[in-house]
Amino acid sequence: MQQEKPCEKVVFFCDGKKCCRYNDEAKNTLSDLISDCGLAEVVVLKKMKCQGICKKAPVFYLPNNDTYKKEVSSKKAKKIFEKYIAPEKRNSVE
């Protein structure tokens, strides 16, 4: 098992049957923002199993903040990035 770096931030995305139909856009947005801001070394996107809130698909989970984000669109993914992943980059993300 690979050991996580202490400063690593993890963003989980639900890869259950329902969420995986809708989460591509949000995943891609987050992934692009993470790469564009040079955070690929410290922020990782990981799969998680169905969380039982499929009606709110796609679902993301931020373990550092113990927060579930529901119905995550590309726009919401950008807000998640600005608020939870890299608040210091808030003004640099268009």
Ligand code: FES
């Ligand atoms: S498939 Fe994502 S919460 Fe069920």
